[in-house]
Amino acid sequence: MVAKMTMWVCFGLVMLMGSGSVSSSKFDELFQPGWAMDHFVYEGDTLKMKLDNFSGAGFSSKNKYMFGKVTVDIKLVEGDSAGTVTAFYMSSDGPKHHEFDFEFLGNTTGEPYVVQTNVYVNGVGNREQRLNLWFDPSTDFHSYSILWNQRQVVFLVDETPIRVHSNLEHKGLPYPKDQAMGVYSSIWNADDWATQGGRVKTDWSHAPFIASYTNFKIDGCECQATVNAANLLQQCSSNAEKKFWWDEPRLAELSVHQSHELLWVRANHMIYDYCTDATRFPVTPVECQHHHHQH
């Protein structure tokens, strides 16, 4: 057997203050339904995905990306969303995959949604953080973004950073910059764990549960897989000939203003942080020891 290796060819618009390289407000240009096409409803530029007792639904990006920023505006399930989970995430493939997750855990009517984020590096996650938002995410569209470059992965809600995963390779920690990632979203039933620890079950008499999406944006280094090996990182990094906006020095860390916003979020809205869970991690994970030192 000849081992098949994947060769990636990547493209990114070369610019310093880039806008809109592969950006689009329209679903079809960037994404495709992944499963349960009969659970998709299109209303103009809005896509609705339904969960009922037959199926959930999911979509995925047509291409894979190295670095950049992805944003989708989402309006989560209104009213009783207990037991449901809606996820928006980036992921590469395979057992050593990387993944950056937003998971929105539903609740009974009037009780707050929880946003859980997680980061997988080389197939290992266990980096959950949970927060309540400063608004009800089921009444209006709000933007959810992932910014990814060689220095940091930033999770943003309406452009406010809620989490940063910094590159700590100099401390010996692996950082995701060797695999192209797709962009995904799905809605499914997770009433075995999602709401109040699994105590509240999905009430199917309230189905279908609907998550709505609009304003799809991906501004990154787009990669197409062909056959044989190549250097992804090199193709998607700035050098003397090409400059990618995500390599701008000002994006190597949060701005002072953003750092203050993150502190505010953590102080007022965080309800769980794996970094401070001594039961799970008797020894504080190395990346957590640096958390609060950003200026």
Ligand SMILES: *[C@@H]1O[C@H](CO)[C@@H](O)[C@H](O)[C@H]1NC(C)=O
């Ligand atoms: C649901 O509401 C309860 C009560 O306010 C809260 O403790 C919980 O964190 C909320 N979210 C989930 C996903 O259970």
